[in-house]
Amino acid sequence: MNSLRAFEAAARHSSFAKAASELNVSHSVVSQHVKKLELWFGTELFMRLGNRVELSGDGRALLPQVASGLQTLRDGCNSLLRKTQSGTLVVSAEPALASLWLRKRATEFCKLFPRIEIDLRPAWTPDRLGDENADMLIHFETRMPSSGVERQGLFPIDGYPACTPKFRDKLLSDDLRIDWDSVPLVHDNGREIWHKWYAAYQPESSGWQQGRVYSDLSLAIDAAVDGEGIVLADDILCQREIESGALVRLDPQAVRCVWYQIALPKGGLKAPVSETLKQWLLDQALPHRNN
Missing domain, CATH: 3.40.190.10 (Periplasmic binding protein-like II)
Incomplete structure (x- = not known):
């Protein structure tokens, strides 16, 4: 499944590096996943062109089926999560982002996941993560904690x-x-x-x-x-x-x-619903990361 996700992201971006950034892994991890798929299928899925990649004929034939399958899985999981996940998420966010971009999307998210509440707290200095502090930080990358967190780019x-x-x-x-x-x-x-x-x-x-x-x-x-x-x-x-x-x-x-980033506590300290919100926000921000 991870190899298929890596293939789909690399095909969509025409870049292993951009796929790695989206999936929050290294360039070599994406390359290894693609190579595993190519060995399994016995054919090249990409043509390597310097820093850029293009789908081969077999890759173009495979992509629509993989993309459709992954979307079906996401839709099915989200449908169940909307019924089962609950709780309050405390989100500490840079004030301008909180007001001009995040507030509206937090409202949309809560409509889709009615059992989840978001406590949005604008803050110039990111709050601490974990315990009774914030569950998620969304702030300038330059102000994020340097340790104890998992960070992912939201958009520039x-x-x-x-x-x-x-x-x-x-x-x-x-x-x-x-x-x-x-x-x-x-x-x-x-x-x-x-x-x-x-x-x-x-x-x-x-x-x-x-x-x-x-x-x-x-x-x-x-x-x-x-x-x-x-x-x-x-x-x-x-x-x-x-x-x-x-x-x-x-x-x-x-x-x-x-660059704005999302940060969650590293390891098993994060609230389960945090991953759901993080992925939903990353999907919302995807067009801005691709520009």
């Missing part, structure tokens, strides 16, 4: 300059160019991310030192929507503002801001 945040349409029209000069030395910026939790963007795309400018700093991304987004300046927005946490047109992309160039 790639920020690009965005502002209101009215503010954009005021900024653009006659030649449709922006003066990045003097534009008013909106920062969240320090100036580091704007500094990273300027270092990548405007290295000669010190414009990143300007603008007001807010303690939380939610406040920074609200400030940008109110016309205070340009914020580094993204397509996940700022989805509502971008899709509604309240904020528009001012520049196509983006910078990696952060």
Whole structure:
């Protein structure tokens, strides 16, 4: 079963490395699982092309059946889990993620699993795991505990300059160019991310030192929507503002801001329902990890 899961993930990503990241194992483990399948079937399932892999003819024939079978198993297990699993999960999450992405999905999860309750606790510093503390952490990878936990990537945040349409029209000069030395910026939790963007795309400018700093991304987004300046927005946490047109992309160039991770206690200390929530959230975040 593990070999089939590894094959399906590698086929979907066209990459052993991305499959390994999704399954939370090493690249070599995925490669070994695929080799076992190839020996068992007596045929190559992938063509190795440097760092990339492509399905062979036999691999393409096998994939739909394996994907369908795995989905049937997941659906069957989830159907039973919805009836049997119960309890309260304490989830400690970074405040902006908790407000802008996780809250809505926690509500959806509880509708699917009505016997499970989620106690969502926003926190700038991740809570301790286990005992009477949090059952799950969802936070910046840089703030996660370094030991005693099992961590898995949720999704990355790639920020690009965005502002209101009215503010954009005021900024653009006659030649449709922006003066990045003097534009008013909106920062969240320090100036580091704007500094990273300027270092990548405007290295000669010190414009990143300007603008007001807010303690939380939610406040920074609200400030940008109110016309205070340009914020580094993204397509996940700022989805509502971008899709509604309240904020528009001012520049196509983006910078990696952060990775969010999920962490559970290592070993047998985790609550059984934690694994169910973790896998459900990873499935919800899968399109963002594949972009």
